[in-house]
Amino acid sequence: xxxxxxxxDKKRVVIVGGGFGGFKLAQMLARSKVFQIVLIDKNNYHxxxxxxxxxxxxxxxxxxxxxxxxxxxxxxRDVYIRVTEVSSVDTVNRHLVTPLxxxxxxxxxxxxxxxxxxxxxxxLAELSIPMKSVSEALFLRNKILxxxxxxxxxxxxxxxxxxxxxVIVGGGxxxxxxxxxxAEMKDFIxxxxxxxxxxxxxxxxxxxxxxxxxxxxxxxxxxxxxxxxTELGVKVKLNTRVADFDGEYVHMNDGTAIRSRKVxxxxxxxxxxxKGIPAEAITFGNRLKVNRxxxxxxxxxxxxxxxxxxxxxxxxxxxxxxxxQVAMQQGKHLAENLLRLQKGQPTLPFHYHDLGSMATIGxxxxxxxxxxxxxxxxxxxxxxLFVHLFxxxxxxxxxxxxxxxxxxxxxYDQSLRLIIRPRVPRTGEMEVEQ
Amino acid sequence: xxxxxxxxDKKRVVIVGGGFGGFKLAQMLARSKVFQIVLIDKNNYHxxxxxxxxxxxxxxxxxxxxxxxxxxxxxxRDVYIRVTEVSSVDTVNRHLVTPLxxxxxxxxxxxxxxxxxxxxxxxLAELSIPMKSVSEALFLRNKILxxxxxxxxxxxxxxxxxxxxxVIVGGGxxxxxxxxxxAEMKDFIxxxxxxxxxxxxxxxxxxxxxxxxxxxxxxxxxxxxxxxxTELGVKVKLNTRVADFDGEYVHMNDGTAIRSRKVxxxxxxxxxxxKGIPAEAITFGNRLKVNRxxxxxxxxxxxxxxxxxxxxxxxxxxxxxxxxQVAMQQGKHLAENLLRLQKGQPTLPFHYHDLGSMATIGxxxxxxxxxxxxxxxxxxxxxxLFVHLFxxxxxxxxxxxxxxxxxxxxxYDQSLRLIIRPRVPRTGEMEVEQ
Numbered sequence: 001x002x003x004x005x006x007x008x009d010k011k012r013v014v015i016v017g018g019g020f021g022g023f024k025l026a027q028m029l030a031r032s033k034v035f036q037i038v039l040i041d042k043n044n045y046h047x048x049x050x051x052x053x054x055x056x057x058x059x060x061x062x063x064x065x066x067x068x069x070x071x072x073x074x075x076x077r078d079v080y081i082r083v084t085e086v087s088s089v090d091t092v093n094r095h096l097v098t099p100l101x102x103x104x105x106x107x108x109x110x111x112x113x114x115x116x117x118x119x120x121x122x123x124l125a126e127l128s129i130p131m132k133s134v135s136e137a138l139f140l141r142n143k144i145l146x147x148x149x150x151x152x153x154x155x156x157x158x159x160x161x162x163x164x165x166x167v168i169v170g171g172g173x174x175x176x177x178x179x180x181x182x183a184e185m186k187d188f189i190x191x192x193x194x195x196x197x198x199x200x201x202x203x204x205x206x207x208x209x210x211x212x213x214x215x216x217x218x219x220x221x222x223x224x225x226x227x228x229x230t231e232l233g234v235k236v237k238l239n240t241r242v243a244d245f246d247g248e249y250v251h252m253n254d255g256t257a258i259r260s261r262k263v264x265x266x267x268x269x270x271x272x273x274x275k276g277i278p279a280e281a282i283t284f285g286n287r288l289k290v291n292r293x294x295x296x297x298x299x300x301x302x303x304x305x306x307x308x309x310x311x312x313x314x315x316x317x318x319x320x321x322x323x324x325q326v327a328m329q330q331g332k333h334l335a336e337n338l339l340r341l342q343k344g345q346p347t348l349p350f351h352y353h354d355l356g357s358m359a360t361i362g363x364x365x366x367x368x369x370x371x372x373x374x375x376x377x378x379x380x381x382x383x384x385l386f387v388h389l390f391x392x393x394x395x396x397x398x399x400x401x402x403x404x405x406x407x408x409x410x411x412y413d414q415s416l417r418l419i420i421r422p423r424v425p426r427t428g429e430m431e432v433e434q
Numbered sequence: 435x436x437x438x439x440x441x442x443d444k445k446r447v448v449i450v451g452g453g454f455g456g457f458k459l460a461q462m463l464a465r466s467k468v469f470q471i472v473l474i475d476k477n478n479y480h481x482x483x484x485x486x487x488x489x490x491x492x493x494x495x496x497x498x499x500x501x502x503x504x505x506x507x508x509x510x511r512d513v514y515i516r517v518t519e520v521s522s523v524d525t526v527n528r529h530l531v532t533p534l535x536x537x538x539x540x541x542x543x544x545x546x547x548x549x550x551x552x553x554x555x556x557x558l559a560e561l562s563i564p565m566k567s568v569s570e571a572l573f574l575r576n577k578i579l580x581x582x583x584x585x586x587x588x589x590x591x592x593x594x595x596x597x598x599x600x601v602i603v604g605g606g607x608x609x610x611x612x613x614x615x616x617a618e619m620k621d622f623i624x625x626x627x628x629x630x631x632x633x634x635x636x637x638x639x640x641x642x643x644x645x646x647x648x649x650x651x652x653x654x655x656x657x658x659x660x661x662x663x664t665e666l667g668v669k670v671k672l673n674t675r676v677a678d679f680d681g682e683y684v685h686m687n688d689g690t691a692i693r694s695r696k697v698x699x700x701x702x703x704x705x706x707x708x709k710g711i712p713a714e715a716i717t718f719g720n721r722l723k724v725n726r727x728x729x730x731x732x733x734x735x736x737x738x739x740x741x742x743x744x745x746x747x748x749x750x751x752x753x754x755x756x757x758x759q760v761a762m763q764q765g766k767h768l769a770e771n772l773l774r775l776q777k778g779q780p781t782l783p784f785h786y787h788d789l790g791s792m793a794t795i796g797x798x799x800x801x802x803x804x805x806x807x808x809x810x811x812x813x814x815x816x817x818x819l820f821v822h823l824f825x826x827x828x829x830x831x832x833x834x835x836x837x838x839x840x841x842x843x844x845x846y847d848q849s850l851r852l853i854i855r856p857r858v859p860r861t862g863e864m865e866v867e868q
Contacts, residue, residue, distance in 0.1 A: 004586060068627075407830055
């Protein structure tokens with residue numbers, strides 16, 4: 001069965017993944033009106049990953065940080081959006097296999113991003129909580145809140161501590177931001193909501209395998225982040241790895257253990273895979289080897305961008321960092337190259353322009369590394385806010401996030417503390433599968 | 435096992451249900467500081483039912499129309515909130531059985547509200563979509579959107595119509611409001627989001643068993659609501675009942691059938707039940723017979739308010755309508771009477787003051803019946819907006835709903851068209867049970 005998309009005179013570019021890379025590429029190509037574009041994503045929305053942690057902490061609603069794909073491309077008649085998974089790719093016959101049917105392509109761009117890496121530990125994969133989608137962020141929110149509800153009815157001291165304490169694994173931006181936000185929740189919100197609990201006793205642990213936090217950033221940023229977290233009462237353990245988790249105790253490689261039912265896993269990512277890509281093209285972290293125009297090794301019509309792609313550049317001999325900036329720049333650059341190829345013009349090699357990186361730890365506490373200026377503290381925090389506000393898609397989202405932030409800042413409150421349990425679909429109602 | 439709530443010198447009032455009635459009662463009693471109050475709800479939030487339909491249509495977020503119970507009672511030390519279901523009541527020993535333990539009471543107030551009534555039709559109960567919680571409203575939102583996604587890949591004409599057409603059962607305020615909102619979605623949003631579908635072909639049916647819509651309202655309101663819906667293209671079938679639904683076809687009692695996979699059921703309610711209440715106290719609609727101070731027949735310390743209660747009053751010989759106004763007034767009145775009883779003063783009989791009723795059908799289209807003034811149209815619509823805005827709990831909710839409404843009105847858009855699928859809890863993670 002063929003997918004229900006009309007054939008066109010234009011070449012068909014199929015983009016798998018509407019994240020930072022795929023979305024940018026689709027936007028640029030749609031404007032040029034040269035190709036027929038098929039954008040496939042398992043969700044009907046684009047997600048803004050840098051703010052997942054605020055959804056998890058009840059500071060923002062999911063709807064503020066995602067954007068409906070159909071709305072983004074409402075006025076583009078050559079763009080066909082399909083909400084589905086991709087089962088496999090057939091690079092010989094140039095088509096994708098999907099539950100909606102076979103989708104042929106002239107050009108295929110893989111932009112599936114990356115998912116949580118549990119490094120083969122199945123127990124951790126099953127019992128810890130990742131943060132790579134808004135669904136997972138919402139799940140974490142519900143989990144935190146319902147564990148405090150449970151703690152109220154738990155009279156056994158140790159068991160109650162297990163419900164109250166939280167272990168975060170991974171000292172990158174996500175881990176640092178979650179730890180900071182939880183520490184503020186402990187200080188400002190939980191004592192008001194749960195006067196029956198002794199919130200002083202809540203321990204928040206941040207476990208980092210390296211000897212500093214925020215490894216990709218400057219030493220100054222790492223040190224200040226550690227200082228900020230310590231000020232907020234977070235127990236940071238450097239040079240420590242989580243060896244195991246049985247649902248009740250988290251065991252470290254140094255032999256110590258922490259009783260906690262909640263392990264938030266932000267310790268690494270691995271590229272999403274797609275069946276049918278030749279093994280030769282796959283390298284470490286499941287990334288696909290691409291040349292300087294993001295063409296997958298050995299496959300003329302297949303391109304990969306963003307977290308999935310492994311490209312060696314002079315300044316980045318071990319590949320680019322797997323961050324949003326790279327994905328967006330590659331999406332934009334690939335759009336230009338596809339148009340050049342179409343016009344018979346020579347392609348241009350990709351160069352990554354590092355615009356800097358930043359992380360926020362809490363109210364008035366952030367660290368910012370710009371190429372020529374590194375700073376920390378209240379001003380960095382303001383810069384962080386405005387950079388993120390600027391990047392988020394949609395005027396309404398910007399407005400609502402801004403208002404939420406002002407509100408949360410003024411009231412010391414994150415008011416979305418709602419355990420909204422989805423009604424479970426009944427027989428014949430599974431709206432998930434297509 | 436006893437529930438983990440400290441004993442107090444004060445009498446313990448246990449309120450089951452944080453809806454309009456229970457919430458109002460808890461608020462009033464908390465202010466007086468005379469009792470120890472235990473508020474039990476299966477959710478950690480109070481829901482504003484009149485706006486569920488806007489959540490279902492993607493116009494508002496759930497968080498805007500619910501309010502965290504803990505936040506509402508943050509400053510009340512004598513209020514203990516427990517998020518749990520109630521298994522049964524033991525009126526002899528004066529306690530509730532809950533999964534969190536036995537909860538004894540001096541005074542028990544049942545305010546569990548009502549749920550959807552499928553009149554014993556199990557197929558309808560299984561396959562149609564009710565709208566009595568935000569979870570159900572979100573489910574409906576996801577269902578509508580994912581059915582349009584499916585329609586894109588469905589080449590069979592009839593099958594596609596089944597995915598696109600929608601049947602709403604029940605011509606009360608909910609049915610009328612949903613029908614109107616869907617009709618506007620069909621006109622303003624779907625053609626932009628789904629240019630591949632012929633949205634002209636979407637049929638929206640409203641099935642009403644009586645010979646007019648909005649039975650509790652004035653004749654003028656009923657007629658104008660019918661006019662408004664007809665203008666919007668809704669196919670209203672009066673004097674018609676849904677006899678059966680097999681998931682593909684909706685069969686009417688007049689022998690006709692409509693192919694539709696979506697039946698929204700807003701055709702009646704039945705009071706929520708609680709085990710342990712003597713059968714003598716239960717009357718039609720599962721309501722509990724109460725006297726003029728909401729005391730359940732034959733049970734001195736047990737009270738029932740709101741949709742659950744059946745009270746005969748001079749002006750309402752067949753009981754009060756099951757609406758928010760009655761619940762709130764009874765909650766407030768019962769608070770006064772409980773305080774009077776505590777002080778040894780005589781109680782006062784409840785009188786319902788009907789403040790009027792209203793329903794909105796779409797942009798600039800609403801009907802309002804006030805005791806001495808009935809009007810319809812654009813001004814009624816403005817009145818509807820401000821009355822609802824005024825009633826919603828929380829300044830932030832008011833602000834965000836107002837902004838959403840202004841935005842939606844100005845852009846002809848309901849931007850929350852996101853199918854956010856909950857991450858399914860894995861083994862050992864079921865945060866739902868306590």
